[in-house]
Amino acid sequence: MSAVVASHQSGPLRGLSNLLYRRSTLYLLLLLTPPLLWFGVVYVGSLFALLWQSFYTFDDFTMAVSTDLTLANYAALFNPANYDIILRTLTMAVAVSLASAVLAFPIAYYMARFASPREKAFFYIAVMLPMWASYIVKAYAWTVILAKGGMFYWLIQQLHLEGLLGSVLTIPGVGGNTLSTSHLGRFLVFTYIWLPFMILPIQASLERLPPSLLQASADLGARPRQTFAQVILPLAFPGVVAGSIFTFSLTLGDFIIPQLVGPSGLFIGTMVYVQQGSVGNIPLAAAFTLVPIVLIAIYLSIAKRLGAFDAL
Incomplete structure (x- = not known):
């Protein structure tokens, strides 16, 4: 043995x-x-x-791709029409990130500082439950909600805000015939779908905030507004930046919402989809794909300097 x-x-x-x-x-x-x-x-x-x-050549006459290397695809990115697509997508990504941060911070702050364990569990489920639903189903549902005669217009009528909504829809670059055909409606859908990705990093950042710092701030005579501005917000800011990584990058590369909601103006994602699918111009689509990669790389380098990765 x-x-x-x-x-x-x-x-x-x-x-x-x-x-x-x-x-x-x-x-x-x-x-x-x-x-x-x-x-x-x-x-x-x-x-x-x-x-x-992205360096290949596309023949507009024969609709064929050849392996002859060229920089024409990257030069085409700076054409007025293509440059407008990049600028429109970048503006929407920044706007959605800012709006998500403004909406998410109060929810995350209540979850971290005031909610009881049972309430916190409820908030976790409420925040994450929409993420379990189909992304396409939610996007299609919003087209019905924002359409004229839909739930959103009914709420506007009950609040007697039709005149204000009409004024907003006439703003250049925002408006359309209805919310479902406007950049404003597209912005609302983006913000709704990506909001959970902002709430959770901010809440995690606020959870790590030591209560002793808040007590020390109060002992030193700081008012609640001063404590928030000089203690809470700076320490929670990495969580905001961490959440914005998701909202910014997801908006930058999305192509489903721009197709279903809003006017016909293309975004980077829809431009890639159209070029490689309908047109077959894979080199130009590849060049467009590099744009969000570069933008996200720049954004991540900035976020790293702001300590966002410590809040993930």
Whole structure:
């Protein structure tokens, strides 16, 4: 019996276990190799393939793509029509991020500072429940809600705000015939769908706020408004930036909501979809795809400096 145990302990598995225990770097390398291979080959490799295709040439006459390399696709991004698409998408992403932060902060603050455990559980479910529903179903539902004769217009009529809504819809760059055909309606849908991604990082950031700091601020004679502006908001700001990473990037690359809600003005996502699908101009679509990648990379570098990754 003792001989069997000794042979088992000195077997190949035991030797491999001892080797990995002594060389932790080798053990870590074996653990990370499969995901790193997937990340390097599938993810980064596909991005490089996309970047390479953006230099291909598209023949407008034959509708064919050739491997002749050119910079014409990137030069086309600065055409007035294409540049307007990029600017429109970037403006919407920034506006949605700001609106989401304004709406999310009071909810997150109440969840972190005042809600009882039962109320906090209710808020968690209420915030996350819409995320379980189908994204396309929610977008289609909003087209009905914002249409003339829909629920939103009924609420506007009950509040006697038809004149104010009509004035807003006449603003250049905002308006349309109805909310469902306006940039304002598109903005409302974006804000609703991405709001949970802003609430949760802010709430997590506020949860880590030490109560002793608030007590010290009160002991030093600071008013609640001063405490909020000089203590709470600066410490919770990384959570706001962390949430804005989601709202900004998701709005920047979305193509479903711009197709279903709002006017016919293209966004980056819809432009990529149209070029590679209907037109077949894959090189121009690839060049457009690089725009949100660059914008998000710049945004992430700024967010890192502001400590957003510490709040994730």
